[in-house]
Amino acid sequence: MKQSVLVLLLMVLFSCNSKKENKEIVKTQEKPNILLIVVDDQGYNDFSPFESHDKTISTPNITRLGQAGTVYTQAYVTAPVCSPSRAGIITGKNQFRWDKPASWGPGLPNDVKTIAEYLKEAGYQTARIGKNDLGRNFHKNDVREYPLNHGYDEFLGFSAHAHDYWLNSQSIKDRTPDPFGTSALLGPLMHNMGEKSYEEGYLTDIFTDESIEFLKRKRDKPFFLTLSYNAVHHLIHEVPKKYLDKYNVKEIPNYEPDSLVAYGKHDAGSYSAYYDKYSRVGAINTDDLRKYYLANLNCLDDNIGRVLDAIKEQKLDKNTLIVFISDNGGSPLTGSNNAPLTGGKYSLWEGGIRVPMAVSWPGIVEAGKVETKYVSATDILPTLAKAGGATITDTNIDGINLFGDAKEDRLLVWKWQKTWAARKGKWKVTNANENHWKSEPSAQYIAPIRDDLTIKLFDVENDPGERNDVSAAHPEIVKELETAYNAWCEANIIK
Numbered sequence: 312m313k314q315s316v317l318v319l320l321l322m323v324l325f326s327c328n329s330k331k332e333n334k335e336i337v338k339t340q341e342k343p344n345i346l347l348i349v350v351d352d353q354g355y356n357d358f359s360p361f362e363s364h365d366k367t368i369s370t371p372n373i374t375r376l377g378q379a380g381t382v383y384t385q386a387y388v389t390a391p392v393c394s395p396s397r398a399g400i401i402t403g404k405n406q407f408r409w410d411k412p413a414s415w416g417p418g419l420p421n422d423v424k425t426i427a428e429y430l431k432e433a434g435y436q437t438a439r440i441g442k443n444d445l446g447r448n449f450h451k452n453d454v455r456e457y458p459l460n461h462g463y464d465e466f467l468g469f470s471a472h473a474h475d476y477w478l479n480s481q482s483i484k485d486r487t488p489d490p491f492g493t494s495a496l497l498g499p500l501m502h503n504m505g506e507k508s509y510e511e512g513y514l515t516d517i518f519t520d521e522s523i524e525f526l527k528r529k530r531d532k533p534f535f536l537t538l539s540y541n542a543v544h545h546l547i548h549e550v551p552k553k554y555l556d557k558y559n560v561k562e563i564p565n566y567e568p569d570s571l572v573a574y575g576k577h578d579a580g581s582y583s584a585y586y587d588k589y590s591r592v593g594a595i596n597t598d599d600l601r602k603y604y605l606a607n608l609n610c611l612d613d614n615i616g617r618v619l620d621a622i623k624e625q626k627l628d629k630n631t632l633i634v635f636i637s638d639n640g641g642s643p644l645t646g647s648n649n650a651p652l653t654g655g656k657y658s659l660w661e662g663g664i665r666v667p668m669a670v671s672w673p674g675i676v677e678a679g680k681v682e683t684k685y686v687s688a689t690d691i692l693p694t695l696a697k698a699g700g701a702t703i704t705d706t707n708i709d710g711i712n713l714f715g716d717a718k719e720d721r722l723l724v725w726k727w728q729k730t731w732a733a734r735k736g737k738w739k740v741t742n743a744n745e746n747h748w749k750s751e752p753s754a755q756y757i758a759p760i761r762d763d764l765t766i767k768l769f770d771v772e773n774d775p776g777e778r779n780d781v782s783a784a785h786p787e788i789v790k791e792l793e794t795a796y797n798a799w800c801e802a803n804i805i806k
Contacts, residue, residue, distance in 0.1 A: 342533045343632040343672060345430070345695055346622070349400065349537065350611065351393065351442065351544040352656055354641030354755070356648040357608060358667035362681070365648045367601075369609045372616030376635055379678055380671025385685035387734075388639055390727055391656055391663030393472060393544075394446030396638045396688065401425045401461075401537075403692030403703075403710040405724065409805050413726040416446030419455050424705060426692045427462025430535045433701035438465040438525055441518045441539035443501075444472055450491055452504055459503065463537070467502050467521050471495065473586075474541055476549035477565050479509040479517065487568045493583040495545070497566070513551055515542050519614040523621040535699070538618065542611040545590040547603045547645045554606035560599050563589065591644060597754040604646035632672040632698055634691055640666060643752035651776040653759045655752075659725050659732045659743040660759055661777055670713065672698070685734065686713060687723055707803070724799050729764065733796040737772035740782075740792040766793070 356363075359370045360377025361384065389399030389406060390413075398406035398417045402425055410417035419425070427437045439458040448454035449471045458466040473495035484490045484498030499506040500517075509517060522538050548563045555562055564570075566585040588594050595603065622628050640663040641647025642656040654660030668686070670676050675698075689710030696703050697712045711718055720736040732741035742764045752758075760778055761767065768782035768789050782789050 341630060342434070342700055343630050343698055344533050344627055345435070345535045345699060346618075346631055346633045347426075347535070347537045347691070347695070348615065348618075348633065348635045349397070349441075349539045350635070350637050351541050352639065352642045352645060352647060353543055353608070353637040353667055354647030354649050354655075355652050355662065355665060355667060356650040357604075357641065358637075360669055361667075365650070367605060369605070370612040372612045372619060373635070376615065376619060376633065376671065377669045379673075380633070380669055380676045381678075381680040381682050383668040383670070383682045383686050385683060386636065386666055386668035386688065387664050387685065387723060388636070388666050388688040389664075389725065391639050391658055392727075393442075393638045394444050395727075397539075398445050400636070400638070400688045400691055401427070403689045403705075403708045405689065405709050405726075405803075407726040408707070408803050411804055413728055414446070418447035419445050419461055421455055425461045426695055427458070427535060427537070429462075429692070429696045429701040429703065430699045431462050431464070433696075433699050434532055435535045435699060436530055436532045437463045437535045439463045439468065439537040439539065440466075440522050440525065441468045441537075442474070442541045443468055443470045443539065450496070450501075452501060457501075465503060465525075467500055467507065468518070468539065469496065469500055469541075473544050473546075474500075474514060475566065475582075476514040476541075476546065479512065479514060481506075481508040482510070483568075487566075487582050488580050489582050492581065493586050495582075495586045497582060513610075515540060515610055515614050516551075519617050522618055526618075526621050526625050526627065533699070535695075540611060540614075542614075543604060543607045543645065543647070544642075545645060546586065547600065547607050548589055548595060550603065550606040550610055554610050555603075557609065558602040558606045560602045560606065563595075592751045592753055597646070597751075600753050601646035601648075601755065629673055632670075632675075632695070634668075634670050634695070636668045636688060636691070637666040639663060641755075643756045644750055646753045646755060648755040650755070650757060653757050653777045654743070654745055655756060657746045658759075659727050659730050659741050660745070661739075661771060661775055662757065664725060664732075665775075670694075675714070684717060685721075685723070722795050722799065724796050726800070726804075731796060733792045733799075734771065735792060735795065737770050738785075738788055738792060739769050739771045739777075740766060740789055740796070741769075742766050768792075 356365045359374040360382045388396040390396040395406045395417045406417040407413045445456040448456045475497040478497040499508040568580045640655045649662035652662035654662040694713040723734045725732040767780045769777045
């Protein structure tokens with residue numbers, strides 16, 4: 312059966328600071344295949360499609376992906392940590408609509424639809440490969456949070472915050488006293504309603520291999536593939552040797568449950584202790600931490616290149632829409648670089664919520680363009696739904712179609728534990744304070760000008776590093792944004 316033909320009337324905004332006139336692009340073509348690549352904890356300055364980026368990184372394939380489409384310099388996620396942020400990405404909503412505490416574990420309510428559900432209804436074959444983390448009901452396949460229960464036909468990966476990169480077998484799980492004893496785990500991957508054990512292999516490679524196998528299948532439907540890498544999340548030192556050699560850092564032994572070496576304050580056999588030891592600055596000095604991060608990122612980039620090559624080899628490149636995004640800002644504890652942004656993962660400073668993002672679609676999305684208007688990860692759902700011919704039935708979507716009419720000076724809001732923020736136009740008001748578990752941050756970390764819960768105002772267009780609090784000079788803007796934030800919360804957060 313041939314793919315159905317869809318007439319897509321897409322208005323793509325080619326605006327810049329000089330306010331050029333909008334241009335319409337009208338295309339008649341098949342529904343696109345869709346690939347959503349989500350990476351974990353990538354630093355803002357570690358994104359090579361940006362003109363100004365850290366030159367120590369080696370990511371030619373991420374550069375290639377960015378050059379093929381439009382790069383967004385002011386893309387925001389809905390939370391500074393993975394579980395709530397990923398909920399926002401797949402639902403097109405601020406997850407604190409239903410998660411009133413604004414917690415690490417928003418979950419996924421039965422009445423909140425996902426992009427996979429919308430595209431499946433529109434005739435797509437759907438698959439998720441990699442990390443699945445909505446903060447609740449980890450390791451279970453009979454819950455709403457499990458991909459097969461929110462729109463995906465297939466799933467291969469893990470359902471937790473993190474997974475060991477090397478230890479993916481049933482045998483290691485059987486020998487480990489606490490395989491699920493922390494926010495990270497080890498052992499076989501979840502595969503549909505069962506498990507799949509890998510005696511050998513590196514997790515980033517495995518996710519890529521499985522994605523390429525998916526791309527090679529013959530099908531009579533367009534596909535929606537979510538490829539959700541756990542790189543470059545902890546454990547950052549776990550990287551194939553050729554990358555460690557490139558950056559001149561030593562191999563650190565993998566976790567071994569029978570080892571007599573104490574990993575920390577817990578028993579030697581505890582995976583929790585091993586994970587805790589190597590997810591902090593200390594056991595790895597800050598100079599080496601950056602090198603492990605660069606090695607991990609280089610490996611991730613090579614794997615993204617393999618996926619892009621497979622798309623071309625399968626002759627899918629002319630009609631595949633690709634979205635690339637990091638789930639939150641780079642972590643202060645891995646050696647990531649968020650410059651010039653303050654802070655990072657765990658806080659509502661720009662470094663925690665402004666992330667790398669790029670969108671490509673040959674003939675539709677302008678290649679080589681840098682978009683400076685601010686956008687949200689909630690925009691991904693309405694954009695992909697429109698491209699795939701899906702009808703959004705929810706009237707409370709927070710995102711907008713990136714291919715449609717732009718909303719100038721739109722209000723964006725954030726709520727994270729005891730902190731909040733709102734942005735409208737160039738202004739951002741926030742009571743953000745830092746929270747990286749009070750651990751020593753890596754050398755790339757940029758500390759905030761003030762670490763407290765007082766209200767601060769920044770012109771983030773001209774001061775993206777949030778170095779100049781202008782709240783005293785503009786009390787009327789503080790009041791306007793605070794009022795808008797409170798009104799949004801009153802109208803939208805479930806009581």
